[in-house]
């Protein structure tokens with residue numbers, strides 16, 4: 001049984017001291033665990049995909065935000081306050097049994113928020129509706145991990161583990177590791193970093209677990225075995241997350257100040273509407289969205305209806321594709337007003353990168 005095997009390997013890893021000499025062995029164990037977990041999560045007969053099906057709720061709006069947390073931390077109270085969509089709340093656990101979507105309109109963008117059932121430890125392995133919840137979380141552009149400030153801080157780590165075990169990586173960039181399989185020549189490793197954590201032996205051990213014996217591995221930043229395993233496994237979701245610490249009406253000001261300083265934290269009291277505005281601003285920030293206004297020829301732009309894109313994918317071409325699939329074929333050039341433009345307007349090609357609140361007029365070929 002995979003679960004037992006995973007447990008055995010985890011125990012072995014806990015017993016093994018971490019140092020240069022054991023690096024390769026630990027790498028091999030980590031790769032083994034990753035493979036076993038993937039097999040465990042893959043639905044029988046289906047290839048990859050993260051495993052399990054989410055709730056049947058359509059993706060609408062410009063971004064999707066999911067609420068994940070233990071039961072009764074206040075997820076439904078939060079959804080009701082933020083979106084105005086009623087989601088049942090009660091003092092008993094597992095009040096919410098399905099996914100309840102709501103919409104917030106903020107700065108011209110439509111944000112879909114998903115209230116989800118509470119999860120418990122072991123959720124990703126099929127406990128409760130956990131897998132459905134975590135599968136849905138994978139489809140989100142941002143995850144709000146809702147915590148109850150009266151509960152132990154270890155809860156944060158438990159939730160993170162459930163999400164990580166399902167291939168979700170929180171507040172992390174995809175590792176910039178080039179991993180190229182080849183036909184012969186063995187494993188080669190090039191790093192521009194001094195004294196990297198990874199060494200050739202560790203990389204060979206990991207690769208052997210995947211039956212890869214010839215490959216070039218290249219990196220310009222320092223990464224560890226977990227990052228390498230993530231790259232070889234592929235199929236990871238890199239999602240930003242905010243830790244929403246709820247029920248702060250129940251703690252002292254001193255306790256609150258400590259929490260306020262932690263990275264990615266947002267203290268709130270959903271019940272009394274405290275810091276809802278602060279939370280939504282942080283949500284906006286973490287979504288990293290860019291609003292671009294369309295300017296029809298000879299008319300003023302419509303400032304109420306921006307085209308909303310992600311900061312990493314916001315070229316003029318991305319903008320065209322958002323407007324109409326066939327538009328890019330007719331594209332001649334664009335006129336841009338706003339902070340990305342050097343002149344007013346600047347004439348640009350399709351690769352020009354737009355910035356928040358730019359105004360764009362597309363000039364088509366005739």
Ligand SMILES: Nc1nc2c(ncn2[C@@H]2O[C@H](COP(=O)(O)OP(=O)(O)OP(=O)(O)O)[C@@H](O)[C@H]2O)c(=O)[nH]1
Pocket residue numbers: 069070071072073074075076077078088089090091092093094095096097116117118119246247248249250268269270271272
């Ligand atoms: N003191 C206090 N209580 C709160 C706050 N927010 C929610 N609650 C209470 O906490 C309890 C649980 O709230 P819910 O919104 O149902 O929690 P949930 O996370 O959706 O719970 P499940 O759906 O069961 O997982 C309810 O009794 C709420 O009234 C808060 O900010 N402060």
Ligand SMILES: [K+]
Pocket residue numbers: 071072073089090091092093094095096
């Ligand atoms: K509840």
Ligand SMILES: [Mg+2]
Pocket residue numbers: 075076077088089095096115116117118
């Ligand atoms: Mg609920």
